[in-house]
Amino acid sequence: MFNTYDSIGVSVVGKSEVSTVVYRVGECMQELIKLWKEYESSQAEKNCESSQNGPTLEIRIPAEHVTATNRQVRGGQLWGTDIYTDDSDLVAVLMHTGYCRPTASPPSPAIQELRATIRVLPPQDCYISTLRNNVRSRAWGAAIGCSYRVERCCIVKNALRQQRFVREVTIQYNLCNEPWIKYSINIVADKGLKKPLYTSARLKKGEVLYLETHSRRYELCFTGEKMVKATTVSQAHETETEKSLTHNLHSTNGEISTVDGDSVMIDVFRWSCCKKPLPQKVMRSIGIPLPLEHLEVLEENLNWEDILWSQTGVSVAGKDYPLARVHFLSPN
Template identity: 80%
Template sequence: MSPILNALRQQRYVREVTIQYNLCNEPWLKYSISVVADRGLKKPLYTSARLKKGEVLYLETHSCRYELCFNGEKMVKATAAPQPYEPETQKSQNRNLHSTAGERSVTEGDSIVMDVFRWSRCKKPLPQRLMRSIGIPLPLEHLEVLEENLDWEDIKWSQTGVSIAGKEYPLARVHFLSPN
């Protein structure tokens, strides 16, 4: 095999990791969908599961910092599956009724528990050390809450950023922080 083909084959498996400096001049990862993507098929490897276990995702544009964190569980009434041509605003209010292996079937009118997430803009980008001393996730006095009680399905990741409840945020940097 030629050295060029061998090099190309090896290059396929190299994941690009680029470090950038955040708004406080600390090293963070350059935003890439691979950083926020689920790490496998097991639920503990899902990004949403990492947030549920206490990690908080901080994301930056070129001028603002945002926080995405688990915001608890919410009891909602199950409704019928959405119609194919249903407006976007109604889709987020309706939850598909389905059952997976080992779960009982959910019928219309039942209450189901749903994980919810909070999307906030940090009022001021703070150094990591200070953030940890204040608390992760940050207390509300350090945030402007933009969306509360988000269903994970309302968060859409793309190659260039994230769409939260229909609003686009072009991202530059990303960092997971845990409270401890």
């Protein structure tokens, strides 16, 4: 039931470098325990109590091990939920937390490895069992050794032409400790000429976009249509054309329907701050988009042109919001 990771250049605790080890199937993860003991020792020397958050450890997992046929995954070598025992298999943990799928098919040949950053934690009084993502963890009731949780995980692809590694999409924990995707403009940018895949089109079909800073969660949703004068829309499009020369990351794709010669119907959107970040299960139970009592509405009747995406965040009606995470949710 033990997993090991071979060290490939472990730093001394207290230094800025993150310890890095390589995953190996079926051996004890000694480096995790060693890191925790060194951390406790350093805290004792400083005559201070050990923090609930210990040092971090980066673990490189070769792609061939990221499969449900991994014998540690098949054997259920997994104890806890969100926080796991030090002998829980990391691949099983990544599947349990949703970072990768528990399938028998191996990853794409283009994927070289996964790189997971885990936080070393003190031993817990108990570890609970849950079924998540078709993987069930086991319960354990003894506080021994140490624990860990996954803080982030990314895919590393082998760029053959450059002969170097390229980091791909990164998954992070949201404010409710659930795996969401790290914010990237690629996630919200319109792709090609397929209008049904445009972000505005997805929102119009009922999906809701949730975005987080490091401390707050926001909701962007479609709220209907409004009638405006055709001359106003014409002026807005002329202004947007000028903007597009310098803001080529933004795309105008809100739908406009002609009503008569003087008026048109345009799509409108709402930008709100969630009063409290809620787990997805709770959000689905109370309704998506969230009821108004759970929101602080910041901007209503927004034209799509009022929402400008950038590499670091979004500008809504002229106000900038630096973003950390993003997630689409549908009512069903």
